[in-house]
Amino acid sequence: MSFFHSDGGGGGGLLGGEDGVSLTRNSPAAYEIVEEDDLLVQQLNTNPTSRSFKFASGSFTSKLKTCAMRTCAFLVYWLRRMKPSTERELAWSIVTASTFILMIFIAVHAHHRHNPSKGANGNVIFNKTEVCESSSCVHLASTFLSYMNATADPCEDFYEYACGSFGVVNPIPDDKTSWSSFSVLGEKNNMVLRRILEKGTTTEKKKMQQNSLEEDVEKVSAEEKTTLFYKSCMDLNSIEDASIPPTLKKLMSSVSSLGNANDDASFPLDFDKDDDRSKLASTLSELQSNYGLAPFFSIYVGPDSKKSTVNVLSIDQDGLSLPSRDYYVDKDPNTDDMLIALKNHIETMFTLYDTDTDTTTNNSADIAESVVQFESSLATIMLSQTELRDPQKTYNVLDVKTDLSEKYKFGWSEFLTNSVCPPSEEAEEGRHLDSIDGTVDSTSTSLRQTLEKCKRTVPKQVIATSPTYLTQLEELLQKTPVSTIRSVLQWRILSSYSSYLGSKYTSANFDFQKKAYGLQTPKLRWKTCISETDGALGFALGQLFVDETFSSTSRDNAKSMVADIINSFEQNLKSIHWMDDKTKGKAKGKAEAILQKIGYPDNLSTANQLNAHYADLSIDTSTSYMDNIFASTKFGVQSNLDQLDKAVDKTEWDMTPPTVNAYYNPPNNEIVFPAGILQSPFYDGSSLRASNYGGIGVVIGHELTHGFDDEGSQYDKDGNLVPWWPEDVVTKFKEKTKCIADEYSAFQIENGDHVNGNLTLGENIADNGGLRESFHAYRTWVNRTVKDGGNGGKEEPNLPGLPDLTPNQLFFLSFATVWCGDTRAEEEHRRIVTDPHSPGRFRVIGTLSNSEDFAREFNCPKGGKMNPEKKCRVW
Numbered sequence: 001m002s003f004f005h006s007d008g009g010g011g012g013g014l015l016g017g018e019d020g021v022s023l024t025r026n027s028p029a030a031y032e033i034v035e036e037d038d039l040l041v042q043q044l045n046t047n048p049t050s051r052s053f054k055f056a057s058g059s060f061t062s063k064l065k066t067c068a069m070r071t072c073a074f075l076v077y078w079l080r081r082m083k084p085s086t087e088r089e090l091a092w093s094i095v096t097a098s099t100f101i102l103m104i105f106i107a108v109h110a111h112h113r114h115n116p117s118k119g120a121n122g123n124v125i126f127n128k129t130e131v132c133e134s135s136s137c138v139h140l141a142s143t144f145l146s147y148m149n150a151t152a153d154p155c156e157d158f159y160e161y162a163c164g165s166f167g168v169v170n171p172i173p174d175d176k177t178s179w180s181s182f183s184v185l186g187e188k189n190n191m192v193l194r195r196i197l198e199k200g201t202t203t204e205k206k207k208m209q210q211n212s213l214e215e216d217v218e219k220v221s222a223e224e225k226t227t228l229f230y231k232s233c234m235d236l237n238s239i240e241d242a243s244i245p246p247t248l249k250k251l252m253s254s255v256s257s258l259g260n261a262n263d264d265a266s267f268p269l270d271f272d273k274d275d276d277r278s279k280l281a282s283t284l285s286e287l288q289s290n291y292g293l294a295p296f297f298s299i300y301v302g303p304d305s306k307k308s309t310v311n312v313l314s315i316d317q318d319g320l321s322l323p324s325r326d327y328y329v330d331k332d333p334n335t336d337d338m339l340i341a342l343k344n345h346i347e348t349m350f351t352l353y354d355t356d357t358d359t360t361t362n363n364s365a366d367i368a369e370s371v372v373q374f375e376s377s378l379a380t381i382m383l384s385q386t387e388l389r390d391p392q393k394t395y396n397v398l399d400v401k402t403d404l405s406e407k408y409k410f411g412w413s414e415f416l417t418n419s420v421c422p423p424s425e426e427a428e429e430g431r432h433l434d435s436i437d438g439t440v441d442s443t444s445t446s447l448r449q450t451l452e453k454c455k456r457t458v459p460k461q462v463i464a465t466s467p468t469y470l471t472q473l474e475e476l477l478q479k480t481p482v483s484t485i486r487s488v489l490q491w492r493i494l495s496s497y498s499s500y501l502g503s504k505y506t507s508a509n510f511d512f513q514k515k516a517y518g519l520q521t522p523k524l525r526w527k528t529c530i531s532e533t534d535g536a537l538g539f540a541l542g543q544l545f546v547d548e549t550f551s552s553t554s555r556d557n558a559k560s561m562v563a564d565i566i567n568s569f570e571q572n573l574k575s576i577h578w579m580d581d582k583t584k585g586k587a588k589g590k591a592e593a594i595l596q597k598i599g600y601p602d603n604l605s606t607a608n609q610l611n612a613h614y615a616d617l618s619i620d621t622s623t624s625y626m627d628n629i630f631a632s633t634k635f636g637v638q639s640n641l642d643q644l645d646k647a648v649d650k651t652e653w654d655m656t657p658p659t660v661n662a663y664y665n666p667p668n669n670e671i672v673f674p675a676g677i678l679q680s681p682f683y684d685g686s687s688l689r690a691s692n693y694g695g696i697g698v699v700i701g702h703e704l705t706h707g708f709d710d711e712g713s714q715y716d717k718d719g720n721l722v723p724w725w726p727e728d729v730v731t732k733f734k735e736k737t738k739c740i741a742d743e744y745s746a747f748q749i750e751n752g753d754h755v756n757g758n759l760t761l762g763e764n765i766a767d768n769g770g771l772r773e774s775f776h777a778y779r780t781w782v783n784r785t786v787k788d789g790g791n792g793g794k795e796e797p798n799l800p801g802l803p804d805l806t807p808n809q810l811f812f813l814s815f816a817t818v819w820c821g822d823t824r825a826e827e828e829h830r831r832i833v834t835d836p837h838s839p840g841r842f843r844v845i846g847t848l849s850n851s852e853d854f855a856r857e858f859n860c861p862k863g864g865k866m867n868p869e870k871k872c873r874v875w
């Protein structure tokens, strides 16, 4: 299924390239509001669990001439003159000082005003004041003011107006490739997690000392496992002192014996020889099911697109070191900077490993050369990022017996059987099989025993993203020397697990990231360890986070906003002319059927539930950190395979609670908002509704609209990939979406790269729909509240320091603030090529220039940059 593709570009989310907390999942989620983390770092330095797993000008200008706004404009000018990295602390102190002055001004002023009171739902009710003076409003105003360039004309470039100073007060940290509003919140969440984990580590240490004799690994709670895992990650002395772990050495050497049937490793594998065929299949299945490694293709279990209640095994293209096929195709490995950097890096890593293991037979330079050549060949047979977004094209049912075993020489049957039913130690000897199609070798009693013991049913059918890829892969493998295949597999192991070794390896990884992606310094260790802990035990860690940061009131308010926005979507359907009434009725039905998940999973919220969930994961500080990584990886892969015989678990989450992101998942027809994103500046229960609807409201609308974008609209209300629109409606829909694709394709980043309008189409449709839905939901809320006598029968108040912006205007400012950010040039290029999300600047400009509501509220002249004559609208 295309939204579960592991192409290195990730699934797709609300925003691009954040360094928040990464996910624990065995398959990438679809339709996130942003892309996950620094993916380039994940490619070469990653946690394996996550591996295969965007007034009239004149009148506005005159409004700037207020005292507060001049102060702000002066501050912004001053900040912009400073060099970001060297004077960052000074900049911060100025912003902090300005916030402080603003607060004193308000505090003095407040003496003469009524304080806002809180309503039953926790929201502030404003009676007589026209400026909100709550600390939340002051904080929000301060954020807006510090990010804005108030000298910019909002009708010319709203992104510059809202975000023109973001980079000054928030320069990209040296250990990041980008920085944005999402990152700022992610950093805040990280601080909370650090406090939780370090407190827990101390408590744990005392407890372990007291109870060392009675220690029983089986009885370690999920919470204790979380702190133990973090501790083992932070223990750099032990990691540094340890030699290469035996498990890793064994794995590397098992690969080097591949292809014993050939005397000469310069020949390719001979798939007509059982030995060659069998050994490759069993090696690949071991790498996949025990270590989460996918050198040529990955497998995962998830809902069947055409029968969404049933789980199915899918096979996807995989195996590149760089972010996507575009980094290899039509590039010369001898002259392309990125490929040269990769080659040098591979050589360095093999040299380090050979030295540490006293291996003298390998020539690291030759190995590196052959791996890059192989990956280049592999890239040419892969589907493009845009092709991967087509759910029909990537849904291909293959019968294991007739479409795989009988058609291919590669031992598919053996690979799948071994992956689904990993051989037990004692049964491994003499394992030789063709079991899925019922032709089990009757002499192989060990196999029979293994299969009898196997808890899972080996599937008779699988879904392939691209059968053509499988065919061409077999051709490629049959002409590749055995020595190269060994090197490719070993490189996959090294590139994935070397970051858990000592500083020689992590430094080499960083050197590559510096050359290739512009990182300036390595990530701080505690941040790496939080991210890894979240990857291994994210729901246990998440509940600790939820306990500290997420109230039931926040959850209730988010639920009521979701209801308002679904209602707004339905109201907007009435003004859509390209869809007939009958289909509109079905669309309404789909919107109403959407499953909502907010904050955290209810069935993983108590200690007992979490202990049971992580019961099979052993974490121990007495073994090496690498062993804990191996254990958590295997646990993740095996938990996913366990779903094979079960009905689709609709309660499962693809993101952990601290994550600053959100997603729509088509087969479940669900929208999911982790506690991590339900915070300021997206959401604050004590702040203006205008800001909440502009922030989390648009996020909710975005995810909802994914159910009706070019991809999501192909799934019905039950999550099945079956057509539910008449042909003529589909045709008209495509005309509407072409308008969006053409509009965004015209956008260009600084290096001249154009946004790929087709790759980003789904996200752009979602952004445009989400903004419209949330603005209308906000207006409905205001009208309802005024009618009911709330707010003293008036509109919401303004914000301090921004007295001339109406609440409606604040809605749009809040929306744009969410997308403020800066990205290093190398990373910006990577995202243009791989990320289904448009850059933040265009998520603001594209969406607002299509919005009549925006143009009206800011009184932008018709035909101007932010109010063009031609506007695109789908939903």
Ligand SMILES: [Zn+2]
Residues within 6 Å of the ligand: 012, 013, 014, 031, 032, 033, 034, 702, 706, 763, 766
């Ligand atoms: Zn999205």
